Amino acid sequence: MQQEFFKYQGTGNDFVMIDNRQQTFDKNNTKQVAFLCDRRFGIGADGLILLENHNEYDFKMVYYNSDGNESTMCGNGGRCLVAFARDLGVIEDKATFEAIDGMHHASIEGDIVKLQMLDVDEIQKYENHVFLDTGSPHHVQFENDIETFDIKTEGARIRYGAPYNQAGSNVNFVKKITNDTFAVRTYERGVEDETLSCGTGVTAVALAMHATNETKDSLINLKVQGGELKVSFDVDNEAYKNVWLIGPAKFVFKGTV
Ligand SMILES: N[C@@H](CCC[C@H](N)C(=O)O)C(=O)O
Numbered sequence: 001m002q003q004e005f006f007k008y009q010g011t012g013n014d015f016v017m018i019d020n021r022q023q024t025f026d027k028n029n030t031k032q033v034a035f036l037c038d039r040r041f042g043i044g045a046d047g048l049i050l051l052e053n054h055n056e057y058d059f060k061m062v063y064y065n066s067d068g069n070e071s072t073m074c075g076n077g078g079r080c081l082v083a084f085a086r087d088l089g090v091i092e093d094k095a096t097f098e099a100i101d102g103m104h105h106a107s108i109e110g111d112i113v114k115l116q117m118l119d120v121d122e123i124q125k126y127e128n129h130v131f132l133d134t135g136s137p138h139h140v141q142f143e144n145d146i147e148t149f150d151i152k153t154e155g156a157r158i159r160y161g162a163p164y165n166q167a168g169s170n171v172n173f174v175k176k177i178t179n180d181t182f183a184v185r186t187y188e189r190g191v192e193d194e195t196l197s198c199g200t201g202v203t204a205v206a207l208a209m210h211a212t213n214e215t216k217d218s219l220i221n222l223k224v225q226g227g228e229l230k231v232s233f234d235v236d237n238e239a240y241k242n243v244w245l246i247g248p249a250k251f252v253f254k255g256t257v
Pocket of ligand 1: 071073075077137170189195197198
């Protein structure tokens, strides 16, 4: 059977999008998802996302990593899905949708998508790193040599090492640029490589930088390999609420495979 697809990217984190409102996509076919994401034999993407109908909300998001397995929340993918939903005529400029980590609000203006992320009330601080879950698990650590650092080798070592082991964590390397601006490079679990941007990752970095007093700001600029994102939040005691991930999400091309 021929499969129509749409390709979107958010700061270089790229996704195959499929309109699955008619439930025609075989959701358990891990090999097919991995094939569609393969950059040499398939379309090529960091992940694949299904847009499905939802009883209560505008739509439902189902996210797969490029290894073919369904995974936890993808922030850039969520932003791209909002752009896809707008382009399909499912929404106008506002959306409420369900993802694996719960309900999300979003808005879109041109190609800028604002996506509300999970509230975060547990941030684990260690001597050399911070761990938190922003819809997906994230290890955050400083790396001053960020431009030349071997992200893939070191990221994989941390991702597969204790305490994460096989279940794994995404790994973010951070360099402070100014009090409200940080450079970030991310090794992504399920892609098993560096991606050009990670939405839940930069969200984790912004909250981790605030929680460790590296910044007092609540609107943080994140420079990633594929562009720039912003994260804003409110702080209530030690909890982070009203967390928004903001940045571009763009249609690239569509086709049939
Ligand atoms: N690219 C994503 C994160 C996707 C999930 C991650 N690879 C995992 O399995 O934990 C983002 O933009 O948040």
